[in-house]
Amino acid sequence: xxxxLILIATLLAAGSGLPGVFLGRSSRWGQRVAVGLxxxxxxxxxxxxxxxxxxxxxxxxxxxxxxMGDSLIGVDALSAFFLVPIFLMxxxxxxxxxxxxxxxxHPENGRKLQLFWGLMVAGMALLVLARQAxxxxxxxxxxALSAFFLVSTEDHREECRQVGWVYLVSTHLGxxxxxxxxxxxxWATGSYALLxxxxxxxxLGVLNGLFFLALLGFGLKAGMMPLHFWLPGAHANAPxxxxxxxxxxxxxxxxxxxxxxxxxxxxxxxxWGGLILVLGAISGLLGVVFAIGQHDLKRLLAYHSVENIGIxxxxxxxxxxxxxxxxxxxxxxxxxxxxxHVWNHSFFKSLLFLCAGSVVQATHTQEIDxxxxxxxxxxxxxxxxxxxxxxxxxxPPLNGFVSELLVxxxxxxxxxxxxxxxxxAVIGAPVLAxxxxxxxxxxxxxxGAVFLGTPRDxxxxxxxxxxxxxxxxxxxxxxCCALIxxxxxxxxxxxxxxxxxxxxxxxxxxxxxxLVPLDTVGAMSLALVAFAGVLALAFTARGRAARxxxxxxxxxxxxxxxxxxxxxxxxxxxxxxxxxxxxxxVHPPGIEGxxxxxxxxxxxxxxxxxxxxxxxxxxxxxxxxxWIHQLQQGLTQHYVLYILIAVVLMLSTLLPIDGFLSRLxxx
Amino acid sequence: xxxxxxxxxxxxxxxxxxALAASRxxxxxxxxxxxxxxxxxxxxxxxxxxxxxxxxxxxxxVAIKGVxxxxxxxxxxxxxxxxxxxxxxxxxxxxxxxGAAAILFAVLFADQLPLADQHEGVLxxxxxxxxxxxxxxxxxxxxxxxxxxxGYLVLENGIYIFGTLLIEALPLVVELGVLLDxxxxxxxxxxxxxxxxxAFSSLDxxxxxxxxx
Numbered sequence: 001x002x003x004x005l006i007l008i009a010t011l012l013a014a015g016s017g018l019p020g021v022f023l024g025r026s027s028r029w030g031q032r033v034a035v036g037l038x039x040x041x042x043x044x045x046x047x048x049x050x051x052x053x054x055x056x057x058x059x060x061x062x063x064x065x066x067x068m069g070d071s072l073i074g075v076d077a078l079s080a081f082f083l084v085p086i087f088l089m090x091x092x093x094x095x096x097x098x099x100x101x102x103x104x105x106h107p108e109n110g111r112k113l114q115l116f117w118g119l120m121v122a123g124m125a126l127l128v129l130a131r132q133a134x135x136x137x138x139x140x141x142x143x144a145l146s147a148f149f150l151v152s153t154e155d156h157r158e159e160c161r162q163v164g165w166v167y168l169v170s171t172h173l174g175x176x177x178x179x180x181x182x183x184x185x186x187w188a189t190g191s192y193a194l195l196x197x198x199x200x201x202x203x204l205g206v207l208n209g210l211f212f213l214a215l216l217g218f219g220l221k222a223g224m225m226p227l228h229f230w231l232p233g234a235h236a237n238a239p240x241x242x243x244x245x246x247x248x249x250x251x252x253x254x255x256x257x258x259x260x261x262x263x264x265x266x267x268x269x270x271x272w273g274g275l276i277l278v279l280g281a282i283s284g285l286l287g288v289v290f291a292i293g294q295h296d297l298k299r300l301l302a303y304h305s306v307e308n309i310g311i312x313x314x315x316x317x318x319x320x321x322x323x324x325x326x327x328x329x330x331x332x333x334x335x336x337x338x339x340x341h342v343w344n345h346s347f348f349k350s351l352l353f354l355c356a357g358s359v360v361q362a363t364h365t366q367e368i369d370x371x372x373x374x375x376x377x378x379x380x381x382x383x384x385x386x387x388x389x390x391x392x393x394x395x396p397p398l399n400g401f402v403s404e405l406l407v408x409x410x411x412x413x414x415x416x417x418x419x420x421x422x423x424x425a426v427i428g429a430p431v432l433a434x435x436x437x438x439x440x441x442x443x444x445x446x447x448g449a450v451f452l453g454t455p456r457d458x459x460x461x462x463x464x465x466x467x468x469x470x471x472x473x474x475x476x477x478x479x480c481c482a483l484i485x486x487x488x489x490x491x492x493x494x495x496x497x498x499x500x501x502x503x504x505x506x507x508x509x510x511x512x513x514x515l516v517p518l519d520t521v522g523a524m525s526l527a528l529v530a531f532a533g534v535l536a537l538a539f540t541a542r543g544r545a546a547r548x549x550x551x552x553x554x555x556x557x558x559x560x561x562x563x564x565x566x567x568x569x570x571x572x573x574x575x576x577x578x579x580x581x582x583x584x585x586v587h588p589p590g591i592e593g594x595x596x597x598x599x600x601x602x603x604x605x606x607x608x609x610x611x612x613x614x615x616x617x618x619x620x621x622x623x624x625x626x627w628i629h630q631l632q633q634g635l636t637q638h639y640v641l642y643i644l645i646a647v648v649l650m651l652s653t654l655l656p657i658d659g660f661l662s663r664l665x666x667x
Numbered sequence: 668x669x670x671x672x673x674x675x676x677x678x679x680x681x682x683x684x685x686a687l688a689a690s691r692x693x694x695x696x697x698x699x700x701x702x703x704x705x706x707x708x709x710x711x712x713x714x715x716x717x718x719x720x721x722x723x724x725x726x727x728x729v730a731i732k733g734v735x736x737x738x739x740x741x742x743x744x745x746x747x748x749x750x751x752x753x754x755x756x757x758x759x760x761x762x763x764x765x766g767a768a769a770i771l772f773a774v775l776f777a778d779q780l781p782l783a784d785q786h787e788g789v790l791x792x793x794x795x796x797x798x799x800x801x802x803x804x805x806x807x808x809x810x811x812x813x814x815x816x817x818g819y820l821v822l823e824n825g826i827y828i829f830g831t832l833l834i835e836a837l838p839l840v841v842e843l844g845v846l847l848d849x850x851x852x853x854x855x856x857x858x859x860x861x862x863x864x865x866a867f868s869s870l871d872x873x874x875x876x877x878x879x880x
Contacts, residue, residue: 634876636815637756637807644803648772651796654779 003059003075005048006083006125012041013090014122017115026107034114035094038121042091045083045125052080053497060131069192072131079128081339081498082256085346086128088480089249090121092350092473093241099469100357101239109153113239120146120245124253133182133192140178140253144171144221147250150242151234163233166610170220170230177217181261184209199266207265211272214261215279222254224313225283228306229610232294235302236366240357243298247305248350252342255312259338262320263502270324277317281431284310286608288438289578292445292571293605297356297366300446301349304392307435308345312338314428315407318414323504325417331503332510333410336495341403343491344484348391348400351477355385358466358474359450363459368449368567370460375451377463380471382451387478389443391485394436397525399484402491402518408432409516441574449567456561486525488518568603581608669789672712675705676794679828680770683801686821687762691751692813696740699820703732706824709831720839731846736820736853743857744813747864756808769800791832798825811870812860816853823849 016037020030052075060074075083094117103110120143127139148171152164186192188202188210216227223231231251235243258276262268287306294300315338322330358381359374360366375382391398411428455461465471484491492513503510512518553559575584582605589599606612631638682702689695707728710721744751755762773796780792802822806815827845830837860870867874 634878635873636875637810637872640803641807644800644807647803648800651772651776655776656779660775 002048002051002055002080003061003073003129005044005051006075006129007073009041009043009045009048009087010122010125010129012037012044013087013118013125016041016094016118017111018118020103020111020114025111026104028103030111031098031103031114034118035098038094038118039091041118041121042087042094045087045090048075049080049083049087052083053077053494063135065134068134069132071135072193073126073129073135074131075129076501077497078256078260078499078501081494082128082252082342083125085249085252085343086121086124088476089245089346089350090117092354092476093117093245096241096244096354096357096470096473097239099467100241100361108156112149113153113242116146116149117242117245120150120250124249127253128256131194133185133194136194137175137178137182140257141175143250143253144175147171147242147246151238151246153239153242154237157237159233160237163230163237167230167234170227174217174220177213177220181210181213181217184213194260194264196264197266201266204269207267208269210265211262211268214258215276218254218257218261219279220254221251222258222313223251223283223306223309224254224279225286225306225310226609228283228287228309229607229614231306232290232299232302232607233610235305235353236296236299240298240353240360243302244350244353244357247302247353248346251305251309252346255309255316255338255342258313258316259335259502262316268320268324270321273317273320273322273324275317276313276320277428280310280313280315280317281427282310283307283313284435285431285438286581288435288442289574289582290605290608292438292442292574292578293582293584295368295568295604297359297368297371297446297450298353299366300368300442301352301356304352304439304442305345305349307439308341308349308392311404311407311432311435312341312345314432315339315341315403315410318407318410318428321414322410326504327413327417328503328510329515330410330413332499332512333406333413333515335499335502336512336516337403337406337410339495339498340406340484340491341400344391344399344403344481347477347480347484348388348398351384351388351474351481352392354470354474354477355381355388358470359385359463361466361470362463363457365457365459368446370457371450371455372453372457372460372561372564373451373455374460374463377460378451378465380465381474384471384474384478385451386447387481389447391481393439393443395440396521397482397485397528399481399488401525402484402488402521404432404436405521406512406516438574442571445567445570448565448570453564454561456564456566486522486529488522488525489513492516492518575605583612672709673790675709675712676790676828679705679824680790680794680797683770683798683821684763684766686805686817687766687801688759690753690759692744692753692811693741693751695753695814695817696737696744699817699824700733700737702824703736703820704729704734706827707732709828710834724839724842727843728846731850732820732824736850739854739857740813740816743860746861747813747870753809753814754811756810762804762808765804766797766801769804770797773797773800786832791828795825795828795832798822798828801825810872812856812863812872813870815872816856816860820849820853 016034019033019037020027023030023033060072063071063073065071094114097113097117101110101113106113123139123142123144123146125139127136127143130136130139148164148168151167152160154160155164182192184206185194188206189197215224220227220230235247238246262272284307287303287308287310291300291303291307294303315334315336318334319331319338320334322328322332322334356366358378359371362378362381363371363374365371387398391400394400394404408429411432414428455463492511496511496513550559553563556563575582584603584605586603587601589601591599631642679702682698682705686695686698686702689698707725710725757765770793774793776796777793782792786792799822802818802820802825805818805821809815809818823845830842830845863872863875864870
């Protein structure tokens, strides 16, 4: 039943953009049909996922695929768990596009957007359902290629094309690694079916090979720190609901791949968990530090995705350490933190991106230092952004706190054990705390500069609130955030079910609820909300009206709103603190002479990997390879000659030259 | 039968050398036409194969390769009113020497291949490889569009010789399809030749480089 519903939903999603293709370029009906199909698909898919989470049996259906052995498709609690954000965001994002990307205003790319949106949702659903490597790869490629077309929606812009290419290269690298991974898997196990390996079935060398290929291939998609280079540009240049989907759901497919695949491998060495934990800590810390240095709202949010993937990986690393140390409570806490943060991040990050989209639509800029004062003009967006910001900072009473709490508690558990496990907590817990503190600083900067103060430019001053079709998806996401934050006891059984298949047999007594007092957490969050509400009521009851006075402006006679404290100056202190890794580039104004002309200054933080490693290396390689152009003259004759040379050389290897020579020179 | 087959194949090999030595495009086309017609008749020499479909096939191959295609090419040559010389990139003597080297290579190489018993002692494989190589040499050293077509035809003849190894296994439809492809391909190229001539006032395919971005 669950599987049938989900398959119907997948088909609906895949076909949602098709009717629009046959309608006019600027006809709104195509979009309405697409949204209707997508929404019904999302409802069916969510219903199927809920059934999959509650039903006990794990049903696997065999699809005949003669070329590849038979393809296995099935839904278990883990797939169902990941299907929830896929279908939720698929439906909500489609609804959002009704107001954000109306077909009649975007005739040149609206149809493309709907078509590939549906295909991407369907691809992700397929990959989550797949129990066989080839079906998995099929879903993976459908998702990755649709994402490429979505990222380059506005392909008339040079920058958009460029980030599209970077994304395409990186996703192909990832797919290549996955080909290697599954070929090795097939070689080691004899089949493409993704079923758990028995221990001692393959040697440690092969296991290590599988692990590193998986880490590379899935890590590239997840945006793990040194492999995150495609992510900020792609998120910043895609339409906002696409950024939300990429950040909230597509990155999670990398996490899903890691979780699904690593738990198929038996007896993981302790180094695996340690490596994932360290990589997670690095991604988390550097992600948030780079986020602070950004001036672009959506690019900043994109770096926060790197940070949150870091937190998710820390949970996963802890769970892997628990597997090698045979400590089921570490696995439960780490994995619960990892999975719950997957959900949470997909809710609050999508919410933040959708809010950013409504800001961008209202003001036509995503530069933080050009915005300001939007809280008065866009109260819904401002309030919802605040909810997302509190959630992403991991503050109570919202959902980010709950999942980070699980990771914290898991890390604290490792202290009691002497030896290698102890060091995990030593690096993990303080890094997590530091990530949280920096995230708060970053969102104070964003919220203060974008929503508070007065408008710094003409456009923000003219901004209007987003239409209902854009507000409704944001409200749903904010409600999800609040629900998990205020009633974390509700998700504990869901997490237990999702993890049930991954835990080693015999660890049944441990459940999330038994390890973490989630009801107490929920009660405290409710109390906090109540306290804040009472406080707010008390303030309004006193009824003191806000007075409007000018700030002290050092005696300058003509202050303008551009003279407000900017986001860049707010972040300055932290940016200088981390200057050793951020390397901020400041282009100071050149002021000369007694009557200087108008001057400008700007600063930027280049990406660690893309701008400072890959781009210079790429230019170097291009310079070395210049001579190859000699070979490509555009003459067919030359190309045929190359073929001839290659053929003759290859045939010559079959000739027994030694035999000829000995026959020639023998007496 | 085998000796007759071998004799034909030797003639084909010699015609390869003639094709490399030809200085006039008209002569080149004629040589390839005769080569194609000779090869088209080969299926009749293979035992247990002489049946009505095979005979039809032979007639079609001989007609297309020996008559229709040369006629189309002659017509293109006349319409384009191009110079009648081949104008090779490397001289005719070096071409012939290269062709001879190719035949030597092919014979040496063919010895190494494991063949079915009924193909022992038949020159099919060396003749096929040598003809393919000569086709390549024609393609790389002759620059005019018409001579390029001739190169492709010789290349195809080589592949056809190889195909006769499988004559019992290969369905008739496949061979007819190949013939149709060849016919249509050449037909189209001959039309293009005319257009190249009008656009560039020459049939030198090196001029097409200027279309590069």
